[in-house]
Amino acid sequence: MHKIRTRITELFDIRYPVIQGGMIWCAGWELASAVSMAGGLGLIGSGSMTPDILRHHIRKTRKATNAPFGVNIPLIYQHAAGNIEVVLKEKIPVVFTSAGNPAQWTRQMKDAGIRVVHVVSTLRFAEKAATAGVDAIVAEGFEAGGHNGREETTTMVLVPWIRKHLSLPLIAAGGIASGETMLAALALGADGVQLGSRFAISAEASCHPDFKKAVILAGEGATRLAMKQLMPVRLLENSFSQRIASLEEAGAGTEALKNMLGKGRAKKGMFDGDLEEGELEIGQVAVQIDDIKPVAVIMKRITDEFLTALNRISNLKDHFQI
Numbered sequence: 001m002h003k004i005r006t007r008i009t010e011l012f013d014i015r016y017p018v019i020q021g022g023m024i025w026c027a028g029w030e031l032a033s034a035v036s037m038a039g040g041l042g043l044i045g046s047g048s049m050t051p052d053i054l055r056h057h058i059r060k061t062r063k064a065t066n067a068p069f070g071v072n073i074p075l076i077y078q079h080a081a082g083n084i085e086v087v088l089k090e091k092i093p094v095v096f097t098s099a100g101n102p103a104q105w106t107r108q109m110k111d112a113g114i115r116v117v118h119v120v121s122t123l124r125f126a127e128k129a130a131t132a133g134v135d136a137i138v139a140e141g142f143e144a145g146g147h148n149g150r151e152e153t154t155t156m157v158l159v160p161w162i163r164k165h166l167s168l169p170l171i172a173a174g175g176i177a178s179g180e181t182m183l184a185a186l187a188l189g190a191d192g193v194q195l196g197s198r199f200a201i202s203a204e205a206s207c208h209p210d211f212k213k214a215v216i217l218a219g220e221g222a223t224r225l226a227m228k229q230l231m232p233v234r235l236l237e238n239s240f241s242q243r244i245a246s247l248e249e250a251g252a253g254t255e256a257l258k259n260m261l262g263k264g265r266a267k268k269g270m271f272d273g274d275l276e277e278g279e280l281e282i283g284q285v286a287v288q289i290d291d292i293k294p295v296a297v298i299m300k301r302i303t304d305e306f307l308t309a310l311n312r313i314s315n316l317k318d319h320f321q322i
């Protein structure tokens, strides 16, 4: 069994520098434990969980595996404070925070011995996270599924830019679903990768099977960034996203967008499987995803592709003359 060693595998005590993004409505205990058992770092996505539900998922993950796993907490979420209390009480070793101010909770979690990682889409936010004392950063590019940066900076530009300015362990996210793109991310200066869309479309993800099938059928350009002025999010195009786009093109303000969004759209789309009226969060890489396999199969494929690509690139040395 192979192992790929980087600062990220050392930090989390895992075999491969592959993190599974903590995703609302997709990443419960089944997905997190499967990724951790396959040698990556599984994250429970607490952004769609109350504290009681999160506690349940943590305990189920612990029953399923002894491997390290973590929890993702979007900081602007209404249950963020309650969920942070749960991770402290349950002595969770790793927390990935996102969508909010890292200065608010990082110190308290670090004092409790938790390794804290924050997700950013710009260097400015990366520097804020570094000042707050995080152990590592996720640099998430514009290709990514889910919530996204307003600046629209792609992974290819963001990762080397942050690498140039910060020495912290760095995890690249956005558009990565294969061993080749994983190798490319490491070449750009990342120490690991975070995959969302690829793991959302796996056997163990808790999202609705119809959502998974819709992603498999998605072609080029099937996703778009919506609600840029409210809270930018990359969605698979459907009736709901088209209505939002029409409103935006007509110059609608944030109130009109909020009214159109309403409540519970993400659950409606990804968990209940309403493919027309729900919010379907997925990345540009949807076009490359064409099967729903168990995590163990996906992870083996990615690590095999990584090694093949690494060998191919290493062979270039033979043709390189100074």
Ligand SMILES: Cc1cc2nc3c(=O)[nH]c(=O)nc-3n(C[C@H](O)[C@H](O)[C@H](O)COP(=O)(O)O)c2cc1C
Binding pocket: 020, 021, 022, 023, 024, 026, 045, 046, 047, 048, 072, 074, 097, 098, 099, 119, 140, 143, 144, 145, 146, 147, 173, 174, 175, 176, 194, 195, 196, 197, 198, 200, 270, 281, 282, 283, 284, 285
């Ligand atoms: C369905 C879905 C839900 C997501 N939910 C969250 C979330 O709750 N918290 C978070 O930090 N990131 C969330 N993300 C972003 C992922 O964690 C990850 O950073 C991103 O998907 C990486 O880009 P990729 O989709 O191209 O792999 C979500 C992504 C998807 C596809």
